[in-house]
Amino acid sequence: MSAHDLNGALPHEPEKATLEGRNKILGFWLFLGAETVLFGTLFSSYLALRHNIGDGPPASELFKLPTVFAATMILLTSSLMSVFAVQALHQKKVKPMIGWLVATIVLGLGFLGLEIYEFTEYIHEGHKMPTSAFSSSFYTLVGFHGAHVAFGVLWIGLLILQIMKKGLTVVTAPKIYVSAIYWHFIDVVWVFIFTVVYLMGKVG
Amino acid sequence: MSSNQSTHEETRRHREEGPKKHIVAFVLSLVLTLIAFAAVASGEINTTFTYVILVGMAIVQVFVQLSFWMHMKDRGHLFPILGIVFGAVVVFTMVIMAEYWVWW
Numbered sequence: 001m002s003a004h005d006l007n008g009a010l011p012h013e014p015e016k017a018t019l020e021g022r023n024k025i026l027g028f029w030l031f032l033g034a035e036t037v038l039f040g041t042l043f044s045s046y047l048a049l050r051h052n053i054g055d056g057p058p059a060s061e062l063f064k065l066p067t068v069f070a071a072t073m074i075l076l077t078s079s080l081m082s083v084f085a086v087q088a089l090h091q092k093k094v095k096p097m098i099g100w101l102v103a104t105i106v107l108g109l110g111f112l113g114l115e116i117y118e119f120t121e122y123i124h125e126g127h128k129m130p131t132s133a134f135s136s137s138f139y140t141l142v143g144f145h146g147a148h149v150a151f152g153v154l155w156i157g158l159l160i161l162q163i164m165k166k167g168l169t170v171v172t173a174p175k176i177y178v179s180a181i182y183w184h185f186i187d188v189v190w191v192f193i194f195t196v197v198y199l200m201g202k203v204g
Numbered sequence: 205m206s207s208n209q210s211t212h213e214e215t216r217r218h219r220e221e222g223p224k225k226h227i228v229a230f231v232l233s234l235v236l237t238l239i240a241f242a243a244v245a246s247g248e249i250n251t252t253f254t255y256v257i258l259v260g261m262a263i264v265q266v267f268v269q270l271s272f273w274m275h276m277k278d279r280g281h282l283f284p285i286l287g288i289v290f291g292a293v294v295v296f297t298m299v300i301m302a303e304y305w306v307w308w
Contacts, residue, residue, distance in 0.1 A: 029284035036291025043295065044302035069241055076237065080230045083273045087223060184273045188266050194237075195262040199244045203254050 010092050014173035021174035028178045032185050039189050042144055043196060046137040050201065054132030059201030062127055064118075068198045071114045072190065075149075078107035079187040082180045089176055094168050097176070101160050104183060108153040115146050138197065145193055148186050155179055229272035236265040 011017040015025065050059065085100035119139075122128075129139050156179050159172075166172055240261040243254050271277040276284060 026283055030287045032284075033287030033291040036288060037294045040291070040295030040298050044298040047299060048302035065241065065245055069237075072237055076230070076233055079269070079273060080226065083226045084223060087226070181274055184269055188269050188274075191237075191262050191265050191269070195240060195258050199240055199258050200255065202244050203251055203258075 010168060010173070011170065013090060014092075014168065014170050015089070015177035017170045017173075021170060021177075024174045024178060025181075028181060032181070035185065039141075039144070039192075042137070042141040043192065046141045046197065049133035049137045052133040054134070056127050056131035056135055057125055059134070059197075060204050062122060062125060063198050063201050064121075065198070065202065067114065067118050068194055071111055071118075072194050074107050074111045074114065075187050075190050078104050078111065079184050081107060082183040086177060086180045089168065089173060092168065094163065097168070098160055098163060101156055101163075101176075105153045105156050105160075108149055108156075108183075112146060112149055112153070115142070115149075119143075142193060142197065145186070145189055148189070152179070152183055152186055156183070225272060229268050232268050233265050236261045236268070 015021050053059075081100050081103040085097050085104060088094075088097035088100055127135050127138075129136055159175055159179055163172055163176070168176075240258050243249055243257045243261075249257070270288070275281070276288075
């Protein structure tokens, strides 16, 4: 196993070359199953509470489709950058891989910036965390997703530093692979957020 | 062991097809997203049918992303599928409960 990183010849699909790497990927998928349940509870409470708007503005007046569409495009493109990083990993091209990872987190930061802008707009329109059951469950669900994006940006950022220091080995490759899976998962959750929260909220 | 080896050979060929399938998945996701946004933005489709379109587009898009970008359709993904399906079943139950049972 250690022979691989010593002589520099990486095995095919280095993220799955060791038992540790394969276990890491399997364990990560089980974690994502738990994450699905976590987001599911937030979605179900949002669905149960979304009509209780109290004195706040209703969803159909609050949400701006262009902003949501821009955020969706940014995150979708970022997911594509991340899959290109994994392809570069499989081709053992370290520099392009780092480039794709940087593109991934830059777009992630763009998404976060847009979300912060959106939330401040809502607060000015009287849609604050304590306004109503609708606003509380909205900020909890969408904010939790935003926190996942922020964590992903931090995580992938640290992985880039580690790759620059240690290079691509059978130890670092599973980390890149798993972070890409995480990033796609965040995009999948966003698909449900823009559908259930924003588009359905706009319809009424 | 030998069967393991042949699996590796197959995925190798699969992987080296290049970025084409990922771009196809991206364009597909883009189109599905556009349909969903257009259905709401046009405002001409009745509410029930819009809901059907929205949920349909979301589910198809999630399948596209899970199978292409998260490599779920590749070999050796039985346990990941079990994990996610388990999560999805719990979510489905909770969403149905929240929509039709809690406080109504």
